[in-house]
Amino acid sequence: MKATWNNQVIAESNDTVVVENNHYFPIDSVKVEYLKPSPVHTTCPWKGLASYYSLDVDGMQNPDAAWYYPEPKPAAANITGYVAFWKGVKITE
Template identity: 80%
Template sequence: MKAIWNNQVIAESNDTIVVENNHYFPKESVKTEYLQETDIHTTCPWKGKASYYTLVVDGKENQDAAWYYPEPKEAAANITNYVAFWKGVKITE
């Protein structure tokens, strides 16, 4: 699977985990040079507290377009160190 935004592959892996129709990519498969940590957090009742990244590719920004769970609840422990995308990031095979 690939995560693509602004004509760049942000992440690529054969080992994504699908949760609630979102592909979570292993952190090591994500090109971290495109990620900027943000101060945004949301809470999922069963996954826990999510943190976000803004994507920065070729001078363009996509605010809070990637998220991850630094310390997921037990029910979502399988997505520890995984990152998911939205806001126009294309997920393709």
């Protein structure tokens, strides 16, 4: 699977985990130079507290376009160390 935004590959992996129709990419498959920490957090009742990254690619910003669960609840332990994308990030095979 491949995550692209602003004509750049943000992440690429054969080891994504699909949860609620979202592909979660292992953090080591993500080009972390495009990720900027965001102060935004949301809560999922069964996954726990989500943290966000904004994308910064070739001078373009996409606020809060990636999220992850630093300490997911036990039901979502399989996405520890994984990042998912939205807000215009294209996920393709």
